Amino acid sequence: QTDTIFDGLKNGLTFEQSLRSRKYEHDAPNYTPRISSILTTENGTLHYALSILKSDNGNPDCTERFTYTYENPKNGDGRFIHTYTSDGNPLPSFEGEPKLIRIEGDIDTFANNIWSWLNEENKVSLFVRFTDIETGKYETRIINKNK
Template identity: 65%
Template structure:
C-alpha cells in the first residue's frame, strides 16, 4: 500500500466526522497522535477541547445551548502508565478501567459497540499508543454496524508493531457526508506523517478540515525514549 498525504485525505471530504491519526515522526524519535471532532448540528458544534491532567475532555462552549450531552461530552484522551488511549467517545474510560484491571485493548472493547444514534449508528473508533524501552507500538479499533444494520456489531482491531518512521494510520467515523452517514470502511489509511514540528503539524491538519464543520483538534507528540509529551489544542470556538 502506498502512503497518501494525510492533509489531502482529510480535505477530500467535507465531513469525515471524528478522526484519529497515529504514527511516528520521520526521524523516529516521536510518537504522533492527532484527534479531531467535527459537527453538523448546533449541539455538536457547541464544543471545545479542554486540557486535563493526562489528556483532554470535551465540554460545552456555551452551556446554555447544550441539549444532549450523552454522546458529545467525554474524555477523548487519557494516559495509563506508558500507554496513551484516544477514542471518539466514553469508551476511553472503558479501555482505561478494564486495561487497568489486566484486560487487553481489544478485550476491553468487546464490552462496547457502535453509538446508538440511528440511522447513522456512528462507529466507535479507538487507538492506543505504547512507548517502552525506546520502542513504540500502537493499535486501532473500529466498532461498527453491519452496513447500517444495528442487529450486528462488526469489530475490527489493527495492530502495528515497530511502526515505520514517517508513516502513520488515519481512521475516521464516516467515509463522506451523507444521510445517513456512511461508516468508515477497511483498514485505517496509510498516511505520511513527515517530520514537521508539532505546531506546523497541527496547523496543517486544522487547515485541511472543512471550515464549516470543524470544531476542535488535539495533537500530541511523545518522545519515545523518555515518554515526555507535548500537546496542542485548537478550538474553533474561542
C-alpha cells in the same frame, strides 16, 4: 470510552477485551463509529493499535469491531481513522485499513493540517499526540469544533 479502556487494562484485560462492552453511537440513522487507540513504548520501540467499532452498514443489531496493530513503525509514518468516508444519508462509515499518512512539521502544523483536511460539516474533534519514544515525553493537541 477512554475510562472503559483504562479500567479494563487496570483489571488485566487487553485493549480489545476492554472495548467489548462498547458499541457505535446510537444516533440513528448514522450510528457514528467509535474510534480508540493505545500506544506503548518498550525498549526504545513504539507499538500502537487503532480500533473502530461500527454498525454493520447501518444495521443496529450488529457491531463490527476492527483493531489494527503496528509494531515498530517507521519514523514519520502514522495511521489515520476517521468516522465517515463521504457525505450521504445516512453517512457511510469508514472502511478498510487506517490510512497511512506522513507526519511532517511540528505538532501544531500537523494538527492544523489534519483539521483543515476534514469535512467542515462533519468534523467534531481531533486528538493529536507527539511522543518522544526514547524519553516518553509527549505533547498533545485537542481541537474541538464546539470549543
